[in-house]
Amino acid sequence: MEAAPVPVAETKTRRPEPSFAVTGLLVTDSVMVVPLDYSGKLPGTISLFYRQVVHRNKHEEEDLPYLVYLQGGPGFESPRPLDSSGWLKQAAGYFRVILLDQRGTGLSTAVTPQNLPERGSPAQQAAYLSCFRADSIVEDCERLRAALVPSRVREGRWSVLGQSFGGFCCAAYLSRRPEGLAEALFTGGLPPLVSSPCAAPEVYRRLARRVLLQNRRYYERFPADVARAAAIVRHLADQPQGWVETPAGNRLTPRAFQSLGLSALGFSHGFERLHYLLEQAWDGSRLSLRFCKEFDSWASWDTNPLYALLHESIYCQGDEASLWAAQRALDAPELRREFDAVAAARENRQVNFTGEMVFPWMFEDFKALRPLAETAQILAEKRDWTPLYDAERLARNAVPAAAVAYFEDMFVDFDLSQGTAQAIKGLRLWVTNEYLHCGIREG
Incomplete structure (x- = not known):
């Protein structure tokens, strides 16, 4: 599974920008130019932006x-350090921490709804986006490591810390380029079913049940919101077109309203955020401007479209297509009624919100995604994905590895995580119910 080496001439490092201080830390910004497509099929290069962060007394x-820290996603840039706190404070005292904007995010040749159509037809866009998955991120990391880490420092190897999707990248790193790693650390990000050509159907079948559990807990906490959510859904369904247009031009449909669960149900303080949003939903008989504006800002479809376009592909590594696995899971007879928002509202039942799921209708309801609908469909039907994991290599892994799995994680299935933990030789696992999926930001 090892990728063919890329000539050194194809990797270029630009002069770093002057360092600056953030409380207790010294930060240096840099850019490296790397190939777009490591297989060589597509020409061109992209820029990789990264920040080196170290304690001011250690620089x-x-x-x-x-x-190197790999952010969750897919499609989100690395966090911007505001002060010396949390995990970064601890890490920067022992390491030179590299905060990498993964390709296509932040300042690393970001993919946006505005610039993606410039790549050509939907088929050409899909081919371009296929270069932005974990396999390519690993190759980016290896070129960055070779340029940064002196051979005298742990024989030129470095540590990798992956949160959520970043953990998926860690597993791909152990599979593809373990020789570059001194250790691998996973937080809420052990990928499921590493031997499967497409884990998406099983992932979303399980996710749907966890989402229903979180809905039940939410309404037990805020029982008055059963009526509030139902009233909003009835109002939306009763509009002549079946939706209300938001200030950003999105269509606030009943199903789009349900998608608020993505950010609300699985994160700390998410229940509270959703409750406070619903209690300010009305301005007389209309939905309030405040509510509609907050709906627009609740998710990042307009600024981080890779999350929608590539989300199900993170589970694909072979000749099987995802085929909108999340939608198929909710369309199953045993779940269809549970997630029928309009029927629930008409019957005065609780309206169940959805979770970390991307649906084909999002490319209708969210304005920024509409021009990308055909591209998304091509990706959903794609059946020739590059392999991500090597189960045999993971079974004989020699890189020290440790992971934390969150017992009540809504985003990464706990039971499937256990299977992967057992599949990676030598991995040490810590299980906790103290934190949800975002535990690294709280610990």
Whole structure:
């Protein structure tokens, strides 16, 4: 599964920008130019933006080890350090921390709804986007490591810390380029079914049940919101067109309203955020401007479209297509009634919100995604995905590895995580119910 080496001439590092201080930290911004397509099928290069962060009292230590942090997603940039706190404070005292904007995000040749159509036809766009998955992110990391880490520091190897989707990238790293790693750390990100050509159907079947559990917990916490949510859905369904247009031009349909669960049900304080949103929903008999504006800002479809376009593909690594697995899961007879928002509202039942799921109708309801609908369909039907994981190599893994799995994680199935933990030789697993999926931001 190892990718063919890319000539050094194809990787270029630009002069770093001047360092700046953030409370307790020294930060240096840099850019590297790397190939778009490591297979060589598509020409061109992209830029990789990364920040080196180190404790201000450690920056002159030449032999300080390196740690690269891989953000959750897919399609989100690395966090911007505002102060010395949380996990970064701890890590920056022991490592030179590399905050990498994964390709297509942030300042790394970001994919946007505005620039993606410039790549050509929907088929050409889909081919371009196929270069933005975990396999390519691993190759980016290897070129970055080769340029940054001196051979005298742990023989040129570095540590990798992956949160959520970043953990999926860690598993791909162990599969494809383990020789570059001193250790691998996973937080809420052990990928499911690493031997499966497409884990998406099983992932979303299980996710639907966890989402229903979180809905039940939400309404037990805020029982008055049963009536509030139902009233909003009835109002939307009763509109002549079946939706209300938001200030951003999105269509607030009953199904789009349900998608608020993506950010509300699985994160700390998500229940509270959703409750406070619903209690301010009305301005007389109309939905309030405040509510509609907050709906627009609740998710990042307009600024981070890779999340929608590539989400199900993170589970694909072979000749099977995802084929809108989340939609198929909710269309199953045993779940269809549970997620029928309009029927629930008419019958005064609780309206169940959805979770971390991307649906084909999102490319109708969300304005920024509408021009990308055909591209999304091509990706959903794609059956020739590059392999991501090597189960045999993981079974004989020699890189020290450790992971935390969150018992009540709504985003990454706990039971499937256990299977992957057992599949990676030597991995040490910590299980906790103290935190939800975003535990790394709270610990």
